[in-house]
Amino acid sequence: MSETTHDGAIAVSTTAAPPSPDDGLTPAELAAKYGLSVSGARPGLAHYVRQLWGRRHFILTFSQAKLTAQYSQAKLGQLWQVATPLLNAVVYFLIFGLILEADRGMPKEVYVPFLVTGVFVFTFTQTSVMSGVRSIAGNLGLVRALHFPRASLPISFALQQLQQLMYSMIVLFVIVAGFGSYPSLSWLLILPALALQFVFNTGLALIMARLGSKTPDLAQLMPFVMRTWMYASGVMFSIPMMLEDKPAWIADVLMYNPAAIYMDLVRFALIDGYGSDMLPAHVWLAALLWAVGIGFAGFVYFWKAEDRYGRG
Incomplete structure (x- = not known):
């Protein structure tokens, strides 16, 4: 308060402002009192799970848009979704099947579907991991501009790879049938097998998304890691046949790695000559444990850093 004296001077009142009821409260107490939260x-x-469910339409639409745009500049367009893994299978057959004879006496009507199935199913995991590494680091503009649960990005990229696999499966069905394994009820087993693999892939993509958000160079390292994983998973050869003269525990370790498990389940479902004797014991339980374990761990690991993505 101020007032003017008789000689025109301005006098300032020293009357103190009335005390506030918030005096003495810490910032945390003030936030709690007025229902405020940190931006x-x-x-x-x-709550994070509910947010993701609320963005389910965005996740699906984003994955479809990415799938459509992936080969938009190529003349063959979406045909490359099938042609790429198929060409890889042809190369592996020429090198491993004909030159190195990695089939180890397996009949050609079994080995060719065996090889193509392995390439297609492993590619599903490989591309999910690689796209997961770049899902945050490669979309920083979107992350910084909009508020949404960041897990939407790696999940949508894993979903994109699942949709791409569905196109490849049509070609796989034709190849398998062309080599004498015709449709039967056992083919329905690919549905739970691929569902479990999708959960596993999504968890792995979430883990790699968090790591890749802080270490962009990880995207350059992962192709070497994935190639090593491919060679250790029996994509081009049967693990028990190839290691029959080695200690049994080596084959067991390789057969229980998740990439090998999901490939073998799909092979068992589709190929008539690929029997249960080629599978490790309790293979469905192992597939479930890998899916639930990595899926849940990956989701929690990614969520722990939700407030740090796109910053710094």
Whole structure:
């Protein structure tokens, strides 16, 4: 308050402002009192799941848009979705099947579907991991401009790879039938096998998305890691046949790695000459444990850093 004296001077009142009821409260207490929260703070896990469910249409649409745009500049367009893994299978057959004789006496009507199935199914995991590494680091503009659960990005990329696999499966069915394994009820087993693999791939993509968001160079390293994983998973050869003269534990370790498990389940479902004796014991339980374990761990690991993506 101020007032003017009789000689024109301005006098300032020293009367103190009335005390505020918020005096003495800490910032945290003030926020709690007025229902305020930190901008961009990580939500609780249950609330985060509800947010993701609310963005389910965005996740699906984003994955479809990415799938359509992937080969938009190529003349053959979406045909490359099938042609790329098929050409890889042809190369592997020429090198491993004919030159190196990695079939180890397996009949050609079994080995060719065996090889093509392995290439297609492993490619599903490989591309999910590689796209997961870049899902945050490669979309920083979107991450910084809009508010949405960041897990939407790696999940949508894994979903994109699942949709791409569906196109490849049509060609795989034709190849398998062309080599004498005709449709039967066992083919329905590919549905739970691929569903479990999708959950596993999504968890792995979430893990790699968090790691790749802080270490962009990881995208350059992962092709070498994935190539090593491919050679250790029996894509081009039967693990028990190739290692029959080696200690049994080596074959067991390789056969229980998740990439080998999901490939073998699809092979068992589609190929008549690929019997249960080629599968490790309790293979469905192992597939379930890998899917649930990596799926849940990957989701929680990614959620833990939700408030740090796109910053710094």
